Amino acid sequence: MAYYRSVGVVPRTRHTAFRDPSTGSGRSGPLRYEELMGEEGFSSDSTLLYHVGVPSAVVDSQVWDLPDLSTTPNHPLKPRHLKLHDLAAPGSTDVRVDAVTGRRLVMGNGDVRISYVLADEVSPYYRNAVGDECVYVESGRGTVETVFGVVSYRTGDYVVIPRATTHRWLPGEPSRLYAIEANSHIAPPKRYLSKYGQLLEHAPYCERDLHGPAEPLVETGTDVEVLVKHRGNGPSGLVGTRMTYATHPLDVVGWDGCLYAYTFNVEDFMPITGKIHQPPPVHQVFEGQNFVVCNFCPRKVDYHEGSIPVPYYHSNVDSDEVMFYVGGDYEARKGSGIGIGSISLHPGGFAHGPQPSAIEASIGVEYFDELAVMVDTFRPLELGEAGLAVEDPAYAWTWAGRGPSTDTSDGDGTAVFSNS
Ligand SMILES: [Fe+2]
Known part of the structure; x- marks a missing residue:
């Protein structure tokens, strides 16, 4: 992320005792638990978060079977046209679909996967430990609850969620989501950034156009499940785990840093x-x-x-x-x-x-x-x-105006060319 942000309450000095001031005196309340979430081994952007509970307190871990992530080579080589709206039509099924488990893989390689979903259901808590996600909202509106707080989304937004951010999607209306999942980080182009990370004057957008959480989200609860997508040895190189946390992972009273979820709308x-x-x-x-x-x-x-x-x-x-x-x-x-x-x-x-x-x-x-x-x-x-x-x-x-001259079927007798 390009710039510093501070949300909620953080201690004056990092890595010092930070207690809940609402119970006991300022020196006797329960400690907050500090978590550093940082990229590239303490050598890039990071954020310090202050949890009510212990962020590593898990009580169970089970296999989460990921959706079908198999891929087929584009061979023989040709340009392709895929009609994503044929994947899902509003009201076409009684099955409610969420923005995480309902994603279907459209294409991908070893660096990035593109999936699509028409979501109308609250998703499970989820984090992608493989890479950042950039989800383009083709249509719809709603919110994403994250460990950093809540971001609202609407048609035309890119919702950028850093690697390993625990979050869930809550559509306010059926939402068509085009999920770009990286195996790396996703950021503004380097040529648009100053040597210190500010967006430069020739960039086509600026920091005012990036919208992060405005206040913390402090949830309570016990035995909270989180679906974790992470690196493994499966056919896609990805596997899933369902972790259960003793206390709610979205329990952060404050954070500050340069790493957080945000939105950017294409209109800007x-x-x-x-x-x-x-x-x-x-x-x-x-x-x-x-x-x-x-x-x-x-x-x-x-x-x-x-x-x-x-x-x-x-x-x-x-x-x-x-x-x-x-x-x-x-x-x-x-x-x-x-x-x-x-x-x-x-x-x-x-x-x-x-x-x-x-x-x-x-x-x-x-x-x-x-x-x-x-x-x-x-x-x-x-x-x-x-x-x-x-x-x-x-x-x-379609560029030539006609298809193969010797075989105009796709193998099952169906004509494959129509001069549109
Ligand atoms: Fe092109």
């Missing part, structure tokens, strides 16, 4: 535009190890008299590109069958760009009403079970 991203087409890095909002997160927001576009506002064809020689289309009408994908709720995967080793008709149509256009979230990864992405379940097999052939 100030697009960087130019006289001619600007490359994807100007749309970057976060980065993790071996991947970046960008957003393409509604914006005025290029003002050179001969400019072509949609992108030129480009080869991602070092990365796979995942676009999630969440608002407006994405100019470069017109004619492809892609709509709101779609994902496109354009892998490395394949030059991609606009559908041909979109190029001519964009000339002279002054404003793009489009909203999309992009994840670019430096290692190839594989498809999860949810991604495979909602693929539009015609997409790969």
